[in-house]
Amino acid sequence: MIDLYIDAGIGVIKLCGPEQITASVQSLLPCQTTCAPDIQPRGQILVQPTPQGTWQISTNGAPAAGPFNTAEIFGQIADVVAQLSAPTGLAEGTLLSASVVSQGQDATLILGGPASGKSILAAWMVDAGFSILSDGQCVLASSGDLVSGYAGLLAVPEASAGKVARLAAFGSILAFDYRGRKHFILDDAWRSQGQSLRPSMIILVDYDRQHEFSLTPLGPDAAMAEIAALYPRWGAGDLGAVAALLAQTPVVKISYGLTKQLGGVVDQLAHYTARVRPSLETFQKFAGALGARGGDIENANHPVPAPTPPRGAAKLTIGMATYDDYDGVYFSIQAMRLYHPEVLDHVEFVVIDNHPDGICGAALKRLEDSIPNYRYIPAGDIVGTAVRERIFAEAAGEFVLSMDSHVFFQQGVLRRLLDYIEANPDSNDLLQGPLVFDDLAEIATHFVPEWKSGMYGRWGIDPAGQDADAPPFDIPMQGLGVFACRRAAWPGFNARFRGFGGEEGYIHQKFRNGGARTLCLPFLRWVHRFERPFGTRYPNRWSERFRNYWIGWSEVGLPLEPMIAHFEELMNTEKMHRLIAELEQDKSA
Template structure:
């Protein structure tokens, strides 16, 4: 019989509970029927596939505090990512200042705010006025525990320690960590330490690499950590409430990770595959706050966690069957199969080639954005698309597009992405998009490229086929920039060429005769053949063979 877990916000919700449970149990619902029943009670159940990553992750630029400028380079960056957890950040930061004053001048404290338009953002930013060497960095285009990647990429030090925003350290540990790094300046290892239990007596030195309760790993204790002065020793894996490495040795999280979970074990194996080790330093002891009386402020669901596990397993070349079997046992055959089917479709989609997918719109409540979500759902990629609120340049679409693209490319560089795909919120998709795009991307993978357009070439200006290609052409004119991918090779040039103010950008666009014209001057550009995207304004200019087939995800009257 499947178990039922209930979460309550107040005791008043217990009323009539016994009657309801008796009804459910006595009627002997099948597992699939029970799943369908419970899913209906909440807009986002633990089994439900997220509609879009951007559904709960967008930031209004007008409401986001500015990043704190970097100061002088330090020996160690102490960084944390947070989502609406001001209290956690405050006490972690102040505990560092109070109990580790000897390291203040050698360190910076970096806070990545993953809800920079949320209620805690302004006060998190204001800490830079009272805390020496404190740096605030807003990042809201996706919500994930994997945004901790930015702690390492934004660090202004040779060595980096990443903490959860509700972790405290035993006195003396930070200085000893600095001493360890300075004694091992070429260290390529992932460094962790024992988590101190809340009773302050027992330790948890590592995770045992076993699937249990919907998670990879459970707490274990190695006696070698009992003496704080004991030598480092290798561990299979550990919880990621605290981890450190040399900045240049950082291996990175997969940029496709989303939501909560799936990084433990993945990160440790990635270090090992790159020639490093996962080490426990017995002195590096930390205390983690687990209780959340007010509830977790961000969404957690099985789909995100299972997706992250599959992404990591695929990246590392590991066997996915143990994970699949565990979730079949943990969630049941029907529930797990439904989720895994959706995940497999997404991972084998041609869109999976792109490190990140953004869609520009005027806001989440805008009708054009809701229409785009429906189109993304039809292609099975809605959970991976990041919403990006366009710059407010009323009456000047070219300026709005250029400013928005520049901002996304800067963000892509900050994340260390290899490529990024950007949609406008008026893109229409060919019915055969998945098949046709797969053919184009298979050819694109064999070439060095800077720009890849999924559509936008008017039919009356034919483009020559790329050498050796059947599904890629060389664009000669652009009627629209509604779907374009940029490679890492193009990020730096374009982001540096485009001015950062609207006034300067207006002058620059006039001189360039438009953003489309500027892009046409860049080498290494390709366009999908046939086009898999268009817009309503371009539809009459599409090839007659495909003109009526740009209906993927459209409502049928």
């Protein structure tokens, strides 16, 4: 018999069983083979074989239950883990049957009756970049925080499991069937169990395949009536605790029948409430307006606009790839037209729309009617980093400046860049400049090459870049919000890149491998909008980021071991190593 300690978020649960069972549990749930002496397990599970080849399970020394076949025993273990790690007794408070997702220190509480779509909505929000705090029970503590137990599984009725399985993040996730429900095993990187978070919004959810989408903000009294109906046995203490929460927490009721009805509405609302913390009155106005148009945003694909034909030669192509960021594109380009008029006869603007059938496509296309040197290019075939390759493919300029669709340049910068290009017409170098932070004083001249938070590089400053008139100097790498090079010298992103991330450091090494330099031009100063109160509209997944890093690092000869060790702290390690095996196999094919 082998001992195993399952990480239940708020503690550990000891499992004792034969290797056949413990090895499988290790592959499914976060656990370890040892436990510190000062940690007392929250409970103990004993699994034993029967002479008939089945299994029995005992919890905390109680009489054994069974027999169960091999498929059933894992469902039994999952049920017992969930029961032992339920937050009952963790804090004085009110027990809720709920799903909870979070981003940072802000939680969204999802309430509803049985089979109301709580778990499906939670899965959709995980796919949209949120973490999951609970998919079962949580406690509303007397402090007003939500305290969860175990968040290792997400269970949905078999009839609805296809909706979750079709989400990109869940496509390769392990799952097992048990008692009419499919249990998806959550990736370590998605889980934030064991935390106490203050809810910034409450969603009352009602799912049915026949439902049209609707979103209705509720005041405290209406929300209290809905929630109290879900918990008819609550006493005065529970009702009072929830009433206190509702007095300061926005509530919205959502009905839906298709997960695509949620996009650009539910995620935006969650980001908005977490970042802005609106008053209840402001929230009701905002949510009411969003709900009025929400059902029309994602229910159907919008027609893809035609590309703008070439508009002639240019010395410099200024290009940006965008995904549902019309405001960013509009203000960035109009700022260049207003504050850099001296370069307009020498440049073209190329906008690569990475979601051309989305809500912004038509508006981005119409900018060509007002901006004579503007080109719109739809590009929905590849979503992510590699789509910037299209800027170089479409560019008419001898040099290309790639920028994010939410960047401003200090006055005079673009003229000085054109002067540099004219003085160095045969340059093969990658050209970048200092990022200027929001205070318009502090700068970062480069990225320091080290791993942090799933990304290679952190902002650094070289004194050589403090003076905008200083000469260019070599840097190890820099964020790719702004970069430029001669079009013929562009080495290209790896065609196997998918999704977002993995390009910083990789492309710099690729230039160096080709004999070029990676330079900071101290005058090339840019301001980047980092805050996104509505969140990003595109999916950003650890697995895709790791995949890009692995492919890029392998291509240019950077060490894989530190990268793998870093992502082992962020991802489900078994899933990561399966991905490595697949990448190795593809590489050798």
